[in-house]
Amino acid sequence: MSLIGADVRIEVAEEHNPDRKGGADREFVGRTPWQLAWARLRRDRVAMVSLGFIVFLMLVAIFAPLLTALIGHGPNTQYSTTGLSPSGIPVAPGHNGFLLGTDDQGRDVLSRIIYGARISLEVGVGATALALGVGLVVGLLAGYYGGWIDALLARFMDILLSFPILLFALAIIARFGPSLDLVLIVIAMFSWPYIGRLVRGQVISLREREFVEAARALGSSDLRIMFVEIAPNLIALAVIYATLLIPVNIVTEATLSFLGLGVLPPTASWGNMIAEAQTGDLFTVAWWFLVFPCVALVLTTLAFNLLGDGLRDALDPRHGRSNIIPPTKQQRVLAKLRKRTAREAAREAERANA
């Protein structure tokens, strides 16, 4: 029953944190909120590793042609002599210059994965960017105006969110034929309400804040309030949830390609690589051309999700944990360290005496 004491530590720390309401009044030369957030992110190892991976992946995607030229194998070329054994079995990783082996058609798995990264990032990030744009605008309008505008837009978003996207994609693509652009648009069309609803919720709470009232007292127009006052407060939310939306969209693209609705072979997409690999039972002996695209997909999705979590902690530190390191843990670490240095000092002393 006792709720007391639990967060005293956080309160004390935050009392001296100038960001916090009620913080002590003092001459403060502080850092901007962005600098503080970046500092917090830097401390999060997991997030930084994920960020590193994503940057690496982007570089790989951008320099795909250069990389494949360096490797010496194109992504769609079937190397029937070097890439397949005489009986038609794909070459294992590390042999014949194929770092990750070849697939059932003798194509270099590594090169295909590099180009697959291109597709995944293009569609994943592209669709998310589009979804972000639409979601922000719709969310702003719905949240700020309320009333019938909100009722209309909110219901619309709910409908889109409950739509069976795959069935719809099937129908659209059956009608218009599969293409990368179509896939991107379809994915964006069904993912923007995810952002839109979050933005709407945030705007509803923001519009009651005193600084919005102050802007109205000055005579600012609705448009100005929406874009100059409210929008900057949405950046954090947008960044976090866009980062978390990207892996969802990447997987959706992979799913569509897997089903043959997205990127069609011979163009490499991680999705269709997986699809091709698991037809037949060649993969039971040549596991690599199924496993590696799976691994690529999993790692990418994981990296974005972990980065998104890290961003959420960095940009909205109240969200969960406390920032205090309990001294008992510190003491334990210090004690171990002291023991180790004492041991080393003792060994040195022995050696000196000997």
Added chain:
Amino acid sequence: MTGSDLFEGVSDAEDLLQVEDVVKHFPVRGGAVRDRATGQVRAVDGVSFSLKVGETLGLVGESGCGKSTLARLVTALHPVTSGHIQFKGKEITTLSRRQMRPLRRSVQMVFQDPYGSLNPRRRVGSILTDPFSVHGSLSRGEAKRQVQELMARVGLSPEHYNRFPSEFSGGQRQRIGIARALALRPDLIVCDEPVSALDVSIQAQIINLLEDLQDEFMLTYIFIAHDLSVVRHVSDRIAVMYLGKLVETGPVEEIYSRSRHPYSASLLSAVPVAEKAFRSVRKQRVILTGDVPSPVRPPSGCRFHPRCPKAQAICAEEEPVLEQKQGDGPGHLTACHFPVTAGEALALASREDPSSPDAAPSLSQGAPQ
């Protein structure tokens, strides 16, 4: 140099602001299926007063009395439900949003919360440039210069132009809020609890600043606060609100020394004072029973009657009119059927008295009304 042609200067003799029978009700939304109004919060329920140029009117009352709502009605942040507000002789309750724009140059507000009233994602220079960009155009350079001058005038370093609000302390943020209100040289500034969220030593700095600015820029203030010592220090006149109505108004010294309304008397006596001179007089406390009733269903007749030590039958039936009572100076108005008379000792619940606190406080019968 204030306002546009819609609101020209007004002479000293006239009222800057006239509020007449202003009412503001907020619907209480309920209903399981349809979101209909199941009741009304009668936040402001018929308030009238006027304000002269250069005056400071202190508006006091406890939570739920409607003072913040009244502030927002005067600054046209909320539309009135009924009533009239005239600023410089011009009726403002019927203005469209566009017509209201020029009014904004003349009437501004300083908010209570120094942490919430500034957009945390905007730099201070940008926030302070707003008044200039919304109401006309200045070149970037000229705007920056004016903003920095403004910052210096309220005691901030102009070099902090590019800082975010979170990099300032509470007192400094309040100065930013004051600078924002001051930017267009308004005639009237409504201060809604401007120092309540600040530490004592900072409060004094901000109060001094507000007073200096008033002298320098010939401002008129409506000063809302719950700290009665602060209100007494800054105000010329006081208005006491209770549950959406004014119960007493008058010159500050008269109200503090000779308040006629039982609620005002208890409010003033309830303030704990640090003053050594005051402490030596063992002051009798008027302790009210119960809490402030809800503004959705205010009591009938005089709203204070359920808690009033002097209440009688008529108080539950008939609402008293705000008027000058016998023996008071002009401008001192009270809304009470049985105003407190000189020498009357109101209900006492002093510390030596072990009587149960929920018995009706007794009244030592002083001179009859």
Added chain:
Amino acid sequence: MALLDVRDLRVSFDTDDGTVYAVQGMSFTVEAGKTLGIVGESGSGKSVCTQAIMGLTPGAKVSGQALLDGVDLLAMDEHELEGIRGSKVSLIFQDPLTSLHPLYRVGHQIAEVMQAHGKMKRDQAEARAVELLHLVGIPQPERRVRDYPHQFSGGMRQRVMIAMALALAPALIIADEPTTALDVTVQAQILELLGRMQSDFQTAVILITHDLGVVADVADDIVIMYGGRPMERADVEAAFIEPHHPYTQGLLQSIPSYSGRSGRLRPIKGYPPSLMRQIDECPFAGRCPHVQDACRVAPPPLKPVGTRPGHVSACVLPSDRVGHSFDGADDPVAAGSSRR
């Protein structure tokens, strides 16, 4: 012997941004049946003091002694402290909305205090809860004992907290800003209630607040904190009539005068010090108009000043220099010429 004797209390927290030295050497005593007011502005460390003493600061480094009837609270483990909390020492906080569990009835929560200490059976405890509610002035206690916290107003909730605090007739109640969130008239009711409870039960009270008016009304003794250290300790008359420490004088002077309109307020210039380091000088040195070299060498110890017993001040100024106004101008803060 004093009921509570705190000696050289130091509390620090490790945070991401560095170590916060919230309390840097606090000492005070509380006598049985008396009220001690701990006064300070935000960041002075006043709340952390008592929380640390009661073991409510997990993760903090606490040193010093806090002797309750001769037994050191700081040396106790959590189990022992739990035995003390609620029965020997009770706490009341500023916001009863967050201190009361929103999902349990009020009567249940009060009864739980008594049951947790093994003092009573369930039905006994619940009957006692009704008694306590009546004691603190809640009308219709038999009915209201079954209500939830949100069904009470702010003032009523605070009364419930007081009832909980009194349940086991503690020797000491620590009230941390109990009336800050309340309206003035409700504040008066609560202070009056606390005072009555104190005289009826002879409970000692530590009242933590930033409001000098409240302590003037209610406290017997006062300790004024600044920068994590005590600046001045005295009985309440001495503190207000003969303040010694410049910070106390400055505080008194910056409050608008209730008794009449004085001239311009004279606030203390500057800002409180950062507690991110141990301050090895007088924490007020940066803002004090009488600062000398001696002030910057080390924090001045508390020394006896003035004419009344027990009046100590952490200042190097002469002990008989009391009652002066802050900036040395010897006109007292009284009704002066009006502002206009």
